[in-house]
Amino acid sequence: MYVRVLTQLRDSGYDVVSSQQLGGLLQMTPAQIRKDLSYFGRFGKQGRGYNVQFLREELRQILGLDRKWPACLIGVGRLGQAIINYPGFVPEGFNVVAAFDSDPEQIARPIGGILVRPMEDLEQAIRESNITIGIVAVPAREAQKVIDQLINAGVRGILNYAPIAPKVSMDIVIRNIDPVLSLQSMTFYLMHEDAIPIIRR
């Protein structure tokens, strides 16, 4: 979120930003901004704010956002096709370099510029292309098995679109994209107008 806001500031022509301004944009207190950034070094001079371009590049480097992250996609149904054709990934360094499906009819089909491969090729492809991220777009009933296969094949990051709560060990980095769960997490607060929503963006 910091990097995104700093990119917006840079593109709007700002050279310097204060922790007050960052706090306003990120809906956090200036104290929290200063605390967050202090974990990683000294980016600002007391009373002079942060250099937008410098802070953005430092954070991108710290977070690994200045590299390429080859990823593989499992499941090339309607959702998988939407994912592989999503234009937002490549500019940010996330390239889907291999796609897999368990359905024999999908194998060798071209999709998003690559050919769909059988699940048997998974381990070899992950090793050869140095893939660290697996994107899971299979039906719910197959998702845990596929996630286990990805992890066994050496992937440590999982972006899961299946509507399940996968079980993974603590050293695996997993994020779930689940619009139904997002909606379900809102309804309590919509019923109780006096309840302050937990910030969980």
Add this chain to the structure above:
Amino acid sequence: MYVRVLTQLRDSGYDVVSSQQLGGLLQMTPAQIRKDLSYFGRFGKQGRGYNVQFLREELRQILGLDRKWPACLIGVGRLGQAIINYPGFVPEGFNVVAAFDSDPEQIARPIGGILVRPMEDLEQAIRESNITIGIVAVPAREAQKVIDQLINAGVRGILNYAPIAPKVSMDIVIRNIDPVLSLQSMTFYLMHEDAIPIIRR
């Protein structure tokens, strides 16, 4: 997540579940499970675990998941079309009952069983259909304006698919669906294998 896990347990034929078992499924400690549930009442008997069906229904009612939640969609481009045709929303009570676009060429087009309407109709439609949730699928540069329009028209819940960090007041419940941000939140941990990922699913 509780409701989802309890649904899985029910469908697998379980009648009773312990806080240990729930903790295993949700990757939380049994103490946290008991603490979470104790906020809302007494669901389990000491040493006897929780009744799966009863706990599921109570939580669904507390969270408002046993009702219908009419929603509107703003933006009927490729992403908006995928959203309105997504089969996961309706069974969970989230029905897109109105769709809007600022492009005159989209108006009156049928999509997902409804006709696209002009933005000028927004306030009236929200009032008439008692819409509480707005789903935003417009380009980044238009998203803040659309979110402001939704809130002014009376919507309190926003599901935002645009890759921006919207500014909303504290009484608004907002969730962002942003796969690039999810990937970007993983890379630090993928570079530092010793860092324990923050659980942010």
